[in-house]
Amino acid sequence: MSKLPGNAGVSVLGDKSLEFYRDPVHFCRQRVEKHRSRVFQCRILNRPTAFICSVQGMRELLCEKSNLFLKDPTDLMTNMYGDTVITTNGEEACLLRLSLSSLFTGSCLKSSNDYITSGQPQCVYSAFKRLGTELVLGLFLNVRAEEQPELFQEISQLCTLHWHGLISAPVSLKVPLWSSGYSTALDARDKLMDIIKDKLENDKQGFVGSLGSLPLPDSSSASQHLLLFISALIPKALASLLTSFTLALSGDQQLLNNMNIYLLVHEQTRRRLLEDPDYLRLVLLEVQRLWPPFIGGRRIADKDSTLAGFPVPKDYGAIYISHSVHRDPEVFQQPDDFLPERWSGRNAGQEHFLCSFGNGPRNCIGTKLTDVFLKEACMYLLNHYDWCLDPPSQDLEYKWLPVSRPANTPTVSFTQLDQTPSDRSNDTS
Template identity: 80%
Template structure:
């Protein structure tokens, strides 16, 4: 058992949160080079925190030892969303996962394909005829918002434009609570960003509760009929599902896909992706590997334990960094290169080494839905989306640096 490389610093003065959130990629790269280790310790959110940047340690944390490293009950996600499948631990988390998994698989996804296709055709049809550069990330985020609000809340932009716009704005304001200092201050002329986010949450909850009470069709109806722990659970989870979380992840991946396949030198790659669904799947895996949409996730050590042979004391924080894990040279040769065929060669069958949406028994329950979104957006009957037919777009950073995906 070895001592963790790095320094946890002293309380407050030694905190590195500002440096980390300003540029998490550089933060980790510098320390990996300095300590010659992909596991190291620093101080984050004023707590000694172990940073996980290797596949081996990530698999230990999220799979083999998931019962030793728990979700933080004081995390901002709890304040902003309440007790949900993302923030709970133990038996409650298992029961919630069993209840919700059925809503994101099988026939429920297949029954949504017509709506997804119609939204994609309408939102993307003009991309190929515009002459001026556009912010691709914004276009894709709006698309994701339409899909999420239509599928989960029965609010469709074409049918209820004013309500759709109101909810969209509230979701954006609410999301900013996750990237604001958790200070709830409100005055006649000024309110803190966190306070404004909580106000938006309350307004969204009123809309959500009304939908659950009065809508008996679609996702809302199925959610309302689930056997959940208490009367608040359905509303809190519906708030989570309609939040900016999914549109931001979808927009990030689509922006990265567009940039990765743009340019004359990628013509053959585009052709193969159009004609071969298996190759398209490998392209999407490689996009997810190189440009994960979230920084990673955070846990707390519930007991003294070890990760990759290093001692992790009880109550230490542990953060896994998707961008660094996906570029672990021990697993991915030429880790910084875009090589889709690695997934039919050396890394065939190793999709479980990715952690864009978590990993192990507490991974995200919605990756199948995200995969359906991506493939219905990219493949015909929406051929105009493919990069060669889009005008220049302004890229947005694929990595959302303001939050940790839990």
């Protein structure tokens, strides 16, 4: 068996975490080319770590050998959210998933349909994030911006502060007139938990009411999961994908070249999307493939194992990189090109090769909700607006952490479309 390419380095001095977090896409691309392998090793978070940049390796890590590669019980997600369906391991994780899965299907999701199409989204990342925040707070906590503006604003601000705990050094420090980002995040978490516990005790309607009645392990489990569901994770993911979708369909040829995509003529593409709902599915799959909202995820080897034919010793880390997996040339021909038709051709039925929201038995429990929201929001945009970059020339270079999006927030001008009565009657929104 071939040795895992690369070098794990020495403790502390050989750590490459800073280089990785500065530009994870360049970091992985450079090493894939250097080692001529889409699986390699180096030291991250002071732990020897296997980097997985191939579809085969990702499928083994997250699906076929998911029982051998576990969530890290000491990571920041556990510190910030407690024991939830995404941070626990083994039987506990399976039981939590079984209990919660019923809340992400059927009537609980149908109730979100009217809510998520009620606004008029604008094409800037911050506007889409606001739309996503309205979605999660309305759906999961029964807090709507138009009905309880002060509470909505308070929770939104606390969620932002809490999110910063995931991207801050885990050092809790307070001195007069100053607190570390991590300490501020912990304070925000405590305030959010107070609001959540009050909701669980007094609100018996909708998702929050259903969650409170589930047979969960202990009294704190419902509140910890609700904290996860209303966090900034979902709004940021939705904002990332909607921003990429809007930019991809901006119709600007220079932009298309910069983003390495080759769409049909803008008007033809738009017409096809409106007339063929399945084509919208293909476009959204391709948006997710090229611009996954999250860079990947991390596991710890519980036993000696292998990934893609390379040995991975016990206690090694294993990180799958969604951006690289989605560009695996052995699976995706012309991997850097925007080709929605690939999903009805060579890659038809291979949606399970994507890992934007994880994969296998531990994939994101809210994937269906995300799909519903994205399709509704995109159809609303297509039915009501045309748009273009404003100004036409903008820096659209992406940053990939903590959530993928252009490093400089793009600004887009929307033009409302004229609709005939028959058009409005056929409007899916």
